[in-house]
Amino acid sequence: MGGVPLAGSLDLGFYPFYAIAAVSGWLAGNVYVARSAGLPRELRRRVLLVYLVGPPGLLYLLRAMAPEAAQMAAPLVPLYAFGVFAVFFYVPVTLRRSTPRRERPRFPPRDDHRD
Numbered sequence: 001m002g003g004v005p006l007a008g009s010l011d012l013g014f015y016p017f018y019a020i021a022a023v024s025g026w027l028a029g030n031v032y033v034a035r036s037a038g039l040p041r042e043l044r045r046r047v048l049l050v051y052l053v054g055p056p057g058l059l060y061l062l063r064a065m066a067p068e069a070a071q072m073a074a075p076l077v078p079l080y081a082f083g084v085f086a087v088f089f090y091v092p093v094t095l096r097r098s099t100p101r102r103e104r105p106r107f108p109p110r111d112d113h114r115d
Helices: 014-036 039-053 056-064 068-073 075-097
Strands: none
Touching: 014 039, 014 056, 014 075, 039 068, 056 075
């Protein structure tokens, strides 16, 4: 079975491409923070690897869909896109570590039962 030729099927400029990298990094970082809360340290590292390395695959796929002339003219774009992704991924992770932990306020149960 043959594959579908992707080269040249998506002419995406640099600004939209890097915007997708930034948005996907921010989203993956926030999802990682939410999903890794309360996990043991060993498991949290494995989850970090999945969320840090997995989503850039979409970026590489989008870049592979660019015309071949554009790929040859700027060969380092996937590396830069991973850098943009990593920076925006790191921001929510850093903010989670730097914010002090507070307990949830515990409210007493309400006594006013209305029938």
